Amino acid sequence: MTSEPPRTDGQERFTTPVPVRWSDIDMYQHVNHATMVTILEEARVPFLTKPFADDFATTGLLIAEVRVAYKGQLRLADSPLQVTIWVNRLRAVDFTLGYEVRSVLADPDSKPAVIAETQLAAFDIGAQKLVRLAPHHREYLQRYQR
Incomplete structure (x- = not known):
């Protein structure tokens, strides 16, 4: 897991490698959709573990929506994939993460092969209901907001 140094534009990005397994490849030798x-x-687990780890017994995160757009090919030879994460939207109960996925061989500023978003909502496990994000969750996520 790596976290890039702060950018000069004031926005932090989180980038982590994710290995491609043989079982991730389809019959055309691409990473299966x-x-x-x-x-x-x-990629998301190491990004969110630090701010949410102490709360996982009581507060969880539910995936509300996932969007994935494929812009290029990824193959086994591109492993480990470099996944960059940032926060697109931050609200009281939920937030949306943006992703760019590139080959390990790609320049970090090149066109990504995959662009994606996931919307996550804070959830009280015991009460089985949505809850507001805690101040320390919001503070962490704001560092990565675009």
Whole structure:
């Protein structure tokens, strides 16, 4: 897991490598579209573990929506994929993460092969209802907001 240094434009980005497994490849030798959601999850977990780890017993995160757009090919040789994450939208109960996925061989500023978004909502596990994000969650997420 890596976190890039702060950018000169004042926006932080979180970038982490995610290995491609043989089982992630389809018959055309591309990363299978169905496994891309899992790859996004594998990148999201280290991004959210730090601010949410102490609260996981009581507060969880539910996926409300996932969008994935494919702009190029990814293959086994592109592993590990470089997944960059930022916050697109931050509201009282939910937030939306943006993703760019590139080959390990790609320039970090090149066109991504995959662009995606996930909307997550804070959830009280015991009460089984949506809850507001805690101030320390919001503070962490604001650092990565575009």
